[in-house]
Amino acid sequence: MTPIAYHISKTCLAIRPLLSGKIVRSTLIYGILPVLFFLSLFLGRYEVPPSHVVQLLAAPLVNLLPAEIAHIDSSWTAAEQNVIYLIRLPRVIAAMLVGAGLAIAGAAYQGLFKNPLVSPDILGVSSGAGLGAALAILLSAGSLIIQISAFCFGILAVTVTCLLSRFYRRTPTLILVLSGIIVGAFFTALISLTKYLADPYEKLPAITFWMMGSLASVRYSDILLIAPPFLVAAAVLILIRWRINLLAVGDDEARALGIDTKRMSQIIILCSTMITAGAVCIAGIIGWVGLVVPHLGRMLVGPDYRKLMPVVFLLGASYMLIIDNIARNLTMAEIPLGILTAIFGAPFFAYLLRKRSVGWA
Amino acid sequence: MILEICDAGFAYPGGTSVFSGISFSLADREVLCILGPNGIGKSTLIRCLANLYRLCSGSIRLLGKDISGLQQVEIAKKIGYVPQAHEIVFPFTVRDFVLMGRAPHLSAFSTPGTDDYRLAEEKIRLVGITQIADKPVNEISGGEFQLAMIARALTQEPAILLLDEPTSHLDFGNQIRVLDIIDQLAQRGLSVIMSSHFPDHAFLASNRVAIMQYGSFMAYGPAEEVVTEENLMLTYGVNVSIAYSHDVERHVCVPHRSDHCRRRCAPHTQPAIHPVVITSSGR
Numbered sequence A: 001m002t003p004i005a006y007h008i009s010k011t012c013l014a015i016r017p018l019l020s021g022k023i024v025r026s027t028l029i030y031g032i033l034p035v036l037f038f039l040s041l042f043l044g045r046y047e048v049p050p051s052h053v054v055q056l057l058a059a060p061l062v063n064l065l066p067a068e069i070a071h072i073d074s075s076w077t078a079a080e081q082n083v084i085y086l087i088r089l090p091r092v093i094a095a096m097l098v099g100a101g102l103a104i105a106g107a108a109y110q111g112l113f114k115n116p117l118v119s120p121d122i123l124g125v126s127s128g129a130g131l132g133a134a135l136a137i138l139l140s141a142g143s144l145i146i147q148i149s150a151f152c153f154g155i156l157a158v159t160v161t162c163l164l165s166r167f168y169r170r171t172p173t174l175i176l177v178l179s180g181i182i183v184g185a186f187f188t189a190l191i192s193l194t195k196y197l198a199d200p201y202e203k204l205p206a207i208t209f210w211m212m213g214s215l216a217s218v219r220y221s222d223i224l225l226i227a228p229p230f231l232v233a234a235a236v237l238i239l240i241r242w243r244i245n246l247l248a249v250g251d252d253e254a255r256a257l258g259i260d261t262k263r264m265s266q267i268i269i270l271c272s273t274m275i276t277a278g279a280v281c282i283a284g285i286i287g288w289v290g291l292v293v294p295h296l297g298r299m300l301v302g303p304d305y306r307k308l309m310p311v312v313f314l315l316g317a318s319y320m321l322i323i324d325n326i327a328r329n330l331t332m333a334e335i336p337l338g339i340l341t342a343i344f345g346a347p348f349f350a351y352l353l354r355k356r357s358v359g360w361a
Numbered sequence B: 001m002i003l004e005i006c007d008a009g010f011a012y013p014g015g016t017s018v019f020s021g022i023s024f025s026l027a028d029r030e031v032l033c034i035l036g037p038n039g040i041g042k043s044t045l046i047r048c049l050a051n052l053y054r055l056c057s058g059s060i061r062l063l064g065k066d067i068s069g070l071q072q073v074e075i076a077k078k079i080g081y082v083p084q085a086h087e088i089v090f091p092f093t094v095r096d097f098v099l100m101g102r103a104p105h106l107s108a109f110s111t112p113g114t115d116d117y118r119l120a121e122e123k124i125r126l127v128g129i130t131q132i133a134d135k136p137v138n139e140i141s142g143g144e145f146q147l148a149m150i151a152r153a154l155t156q157e158p159a160i161l162l163l164d165e166p167t168s169h170l171d172f173g174n175q176i177r178v179l180d181i182i183d184q185l186a187q188r189g190l191s192v193i194m195s196s197h198f199p200d201h202a203f204l205a206s207n208r209v210a211i212m213q214y215g216s217f218m219a220y221g222p223a224e225e226v227v228t229e230e231n232l233m234l235t236y237g238v239n240v241s242i243a244y245s246h247d248v249e250r251h252v253c254v255p256h257r258s259d260h261c262r263r264r265c266a267p268h269t270q271p272a273i274h275p276v277v278i279t280s281s282g283r
Helices: A003-020 A022-042 A050-062 A078-112 A125-138 A143-167 A172-197 A203-212 A220-239 A241-249 A251-256 A261-283 A289-301 A305-329 A337-355 B042-049 B072-078 B094-105 B114-126 B142-155 B172-187 B199-205 B229-236 B259-269
Strands: B003-011 B017-026 B031-035 B057-062 B079-082 B160-163 B191-195 B208-213 B216-222 B240-245 B250-255
Touching: A022 A050, A022 A078, A022 A289, A022 A305, A050 A078, A078 A220, A078 A241, A078 A261, A078 A289, A078 A305, A125 A143, A125 A172, A125 A203, A125 A261, A143 A172, A143 A220, A143 A261, A172 A203, A172 A261, A203 A337, A220 A241, A220 A261, A220 A305, A241 A251, A241 A261, A241 A305, A241 B094, A251 A261, A251 B079, A289 A305, A289 A337, A305 A337, B003 B042, B017 B042, B017 B057, B017 B216, B031 B042, B031 B172, B031 B199, B042 B160, B042 B191, B072 B079, B072 B094, B079 B142, B094 B114, B094 B142, B114 B142, B142 B160, B142 B172, B160 B172, B172 B191, B172 B199, B199 B250, B208 B229, B216 B229, B229 B240
Parallel strands: B031 B191, B031 B208, B079 B160, B160 B191
Antiparallel strands: B003 B017, B003 B057, B208 B216, B240 B250
C-alpha cells in the first residue's frame, strides 16, 4: 500500500465514528430542515435568479430597519415576487405542516396501538375525507367546500369507528383497529360508488387526482384554515409524549401506573384525527409518511417518545419537503404526492428493515 | 391494617363467578403468598386488588378508604403492580422502563426530572440490574425483565407491592434471588402480596399464606399452619411431605413420586439420593 493510500484509509477510519456519531445525527435531524426550506424556495419550473430569491426573502426583514442603515431595492420583477411569495412559500409551509403532522400522528398511533405497522389513517380518516371530497366534487362544489367536506367526513369516519368499537367491550385497542378497517372498507366502497356515478370526462379525473394528493393549489387561506387546530393538536401530542411510552408498554400496566388510559386514548385519537383530517383536506390522501418517518426517527434516537416526538416532527417536515420538491421539479408536469411517497417510501422502508435497527422486531 | 378485603367476589361480564367470599387483611411488612392451581383466579384477584378489574361484590379498603372511590393515580401512589412477564413491542432501555414508575407522581404534561432519574437509578441498584440499565428490554433475559418490572413498581414508591407469579419463567437461581429481594423489601417496610405455583416459596419468603381453591380461600394463615400435606393433596392432588430441615432452618415441601413413576425408576435412585435431612416425617 502506498503511503498516501495508507493515510487516506487511516483518516477514513478515524472519521467513521464521527459520521455515525452524535454530530451527524443532530445535523441530520435539526440542520436538514432549514436547508431544505430555503432550497425549496430556489427550486421550481419558473426560473428566478438565485440572487433575486435571496433579495426577495431578505427585503421584508431588512427594509424594516431604517433606510440609512440598510435597504434593498427591488431588482426583481413582479412575476418573480408572485412566484416566491404566493406560490412557492405557501406550498413549502403547507408541505412542512402536512409532513410534520402526518409523521407525529403516525408515531402517536403506533404507541397507542402498540403496533409499529400502524399509520395515521388506521381509524378510517383518509377514506372518510376521500368520500367527503369525492361527494363535493360530484356536486360541483368549490374548493373551499371540498376542503370542509373532506375534513368533516374524515372526522365522521373516525367517530363511526369509535362508536362501532363500543359495541364490543373487550381488548379495546384491537377492536378499535378492526373497527377502523371495517369503516375504512365501507367508506372506500362509497368512494368507488361516487367515482362510478361521476361524469367520466370531468369529475372522475378530478376525484382521482384529488385522491392521489397534491399541494399544487395551496394558498395562504388554506394554511390559515387548518393551522390553528393542527398546531394545537400537535402541541398536545408533543406535551404528553412521555405518557405515550406508558401506553406503548401495555394498557393494564399503564393503568396500574395511574394513567387514565381511556381518556388518554381519546386525547390521542382526537389530536391525531384533527391533524390527519387537516392534512388530507389541503393535500389529498398521502400515505406512507406517517408509517415510515416514525421508524426513521426510532433509528436515529431510539423508541423513547420524549426524544422521538420532536425528532419525528422535524423529520416529517423534511421528508415531505423532499417529496414535494421532486413532485414539482422532476418532470414537466406535476407528479401526485401520494405516488411519490409510496415510490420512495416503500423501498426506503424495505432498506430500514434490512438494517434491522428500526427499534423493534 | 394497610389493605382490607371484605367478602370480595368477581365474575367476568356474562361469565360464571371466578371467586367469591374472600376476606383477609394485610398488615405492614407482611408478605402474603397466594397458592392455588392453574386458572383458579389468583391473577384475577391480584388485578382486582390493583383496581384493574372492579369487584362484583364486597369491598377493598386501602388505608381505610374504599378503592372504588379512589382515582387510579391515588391508588398507583400506594400500590405497585408487577404483572407476569410479557412481550414489549418498542425496545425501551431498562432505565427508561423503570423510570415509567414515576408516572403517578408527575402531572400530565411533565417529563421526569433529575430526582426521578436518581430514584429510578436507586431502585435499579436495589434489585441488582445496574449492569444492564442501558440495554433495551427486549434484549435482556426473562429473569432480568422480571427484576426490571419490580424496580419499576418500586419507583412508584408504593406501600404495597402486588406480584403476579414473580417466579414463573425464571430459572432456579433467579427464583431464589427474586424471593430474597421480596424478603428484603418487606424488611424495609413494604407489604407484599404475591401469587406462586411453588408451595416451598411460601416457606421461603412469606409470613402468611392463602390457598385458593373452589372459588375462595380454602385456607388462610401462617405458612406452617396452611401449607400442610392434607391441604396440598386437596389443592394439587399430589402427595407431599412437609418436613423441618435443620440444614436450612425452615420447613420444606417435598413431593412424592406417583406409584407409576416409583416403580419405573426405584432401583436406580433409591439408595443414591437422600433429598434433604429430614428429622420428623411430616408434622
